[in-house]
Amino acid sequence: MTAPCPACRAGALEVFFEARDVPVYANVQWPTAEAARAAARGDLVLGFCGRCGMIYNLAFDSARLEYDEAYENSLHFSPTFARFAEELARGLVERYGVRGKTVLEIGCGKGEFLSRLVELGDNRGIGIDPSCPGVEDPRVRVIPAYFSADRIDATPDLIVLRHVLEHVPDPHALLAEMRRVARPGTVVYIEVPNALFTLEDLGIWDLIYEHCAYYTPVALEGLVRRAGFSPRTVYAHYGGQFLSVEAVRNGGGARLEGEGAGLAPLVRAFAGRYREKIAYWRDTLERWGAEGRRVALWGAGSKGVTFLNLVGRERVCCAVDVNPRKQGKYVAGTGQEIVPPARLGALEVDTVLVMNPNYRYEIEETLAALGVQARTVLV
Numbered sequence: 001m002t003a004p005c006p007a008c009r010a011g012a013l014e015v016f017f018e019a020r021d022v023p024v025y026a027n028v029q030w031p032t033a034e035a036a037r038a039a040a041r042g043d044l045v046l047g048f049c050g051r052c053g054m055i056y057n058l059a060f061d062s063a064r065l066e067y068d069e070a071y072e073n074s075l076h077f078s079p080t081f082a083r084f085a086e087e088l089a090r091g092l093v094e095r096y097g098v099r100g101k102t103v104l105e106i107g108c109g110k111g112e113f114l115s116r117l118v119e120l121g122d123n124r125g126i127g128i129d130p131s132c133p134g135v136e137d138p139r140v141r142v143i144p145a146y147f148s149a150d151r152i153d154a155t156p157d158l159i160v161l162r163h164v165l166e167h168v169p170d171p172h173a174l175l176a177e178m179r180r181v182a183r184p185g186t187v188v189y190i191e192v193p194n195a196l197f198t199l200e201d202l203g204i205w206d207l208i209y210e211h212c213a214y215y216t217p218v219a220l221e222g223l224v225r226r227a228g229f230s231p232r233t234v235y236a237h238y239g240g241q242f243l244s245v246e247a248v249r250n251g252g253g254a255r256l257e258g259e260g261a262g263l264a265p266l267v268r269a270f271a272g273r274y275r276e277k278i279a280y281w282r283d284t285l286e287r288w289g290a291e292g293r294r295v296a297l298w299g300a301g302s303k304g305v306t307f308l309n310l311v312g313r314e315r316v317c318c319a320v321d322v323n324p325r326k327q328g329k330y331v332a333g334t335g336q337e338i339v340p341p342a343r344l345g346a347l348e349v350d351t352v353l354v355m356n357p358n359y360r361y362e363i364e365e366t367l368a369a370l371g372v373q374a375r376t377v378l379v
């Protein structure tokens with residue numbers, strides 16, 4: 001199966017990987033285990049564009065997703081993530097002199113990052129997000145809607161787009177709208193999951209239905225360039241898991257240069273390596289089950305929910321999350337309860353699966369503080 005590539009509109013997407021019946025929403029938690037198990041499912045049919053390096057889910061149907069207030073994927077309750085966000089905000093304010101300026105954040109979520117940018121540089125903030133109920137900060141104005149240039153009545157000096165582009169079926173159209181609200185010299189900061197981490201380091205738990213698009217560094221840089229922005233820097237951070245581009249609006253778009261070709265061997269090898277990793281974890285959980293171990297998983301986000309659905313349905317007793325908005329609810333597709341760390345002792349858990357190495361230290365510290373004698377295992 002092939003389809004035209006929506007990012008470069010020149011190459012074709014060739015299918016290289018399929019996974020069926022994954023939950024449509026990894027980041028919606030359910031009020032009961034039954035409702036969680038009955039959650040809607042969809043398919044991943046990933047295609048690769050050898051011209052620009054993009055990866056898309058050909059089975060994605062945006063009509064099946066609605067981002068309302070039930071959508072909860074905030075990571076700000078984790079001190080590790082909060083530190084990362086703080087350094088990022090400070091870096092942007094410093095590098096681009098964002099002081100007394102107007103900052104627009106598209107897909108601002110609950111507005112934590114935008115508020116911080118406003119605070120750090122004494123800026124004005126505009127946030128636009130259909131899932132945002134409002135922000136307390138008086139210097140931040142929130143528009144509860146999907147973004148289009150017509151909805152913004154100011155000219156931003158900095159536009160922030162974090163973890164949005166991977167949800168958007170037509171990224172070129174979104175960047176064109178961003179260009180319309182920008183002035184020459186407006187800085188854009190775009191952050192997405194790093195598809196190279198998924199391909200190279202087998203970050204396979206990041207493959208979720210909500211993400212229709214997966215960006216490799218060359219694909220992101222090329223897309224931004226062709227949309228009329230000049231990339232200043234493209235880099236991976238957060239342990240290689242996130243990919244960012246900082247760019248400035250310029251006079252016109254660039255041409256496609258066929259940047260994706262170098263990725264083809266990695267893409268071809270992916271499905272086989274994916275199957276091996278899944279088999280390893282099925283066997284491991286099976287063995288632990290036979291040994292009578294009580295296993296919990298830490299992190300009821302995309303990675304944790306994907307792991308539970310693919311391999312951990314029966315053998316993992318609960319999911320732990322520090323976000324109180326998730327606690328007491330249930331994991332989409334599999335129905336495990338999401339519990340606060342303090343419950344682990346009573347649940348007699350002896351093994352904690354760490355879904356993200358970035359949080360290992362934080363998790364081990366928390367377990368020690370709670371007096372929970374469980375060993376941590378990196379997934």
Ligand SMILES: [Zn+2]
Nearest residue numbers: 005008049052
């Ligand atoms: Zn393409």
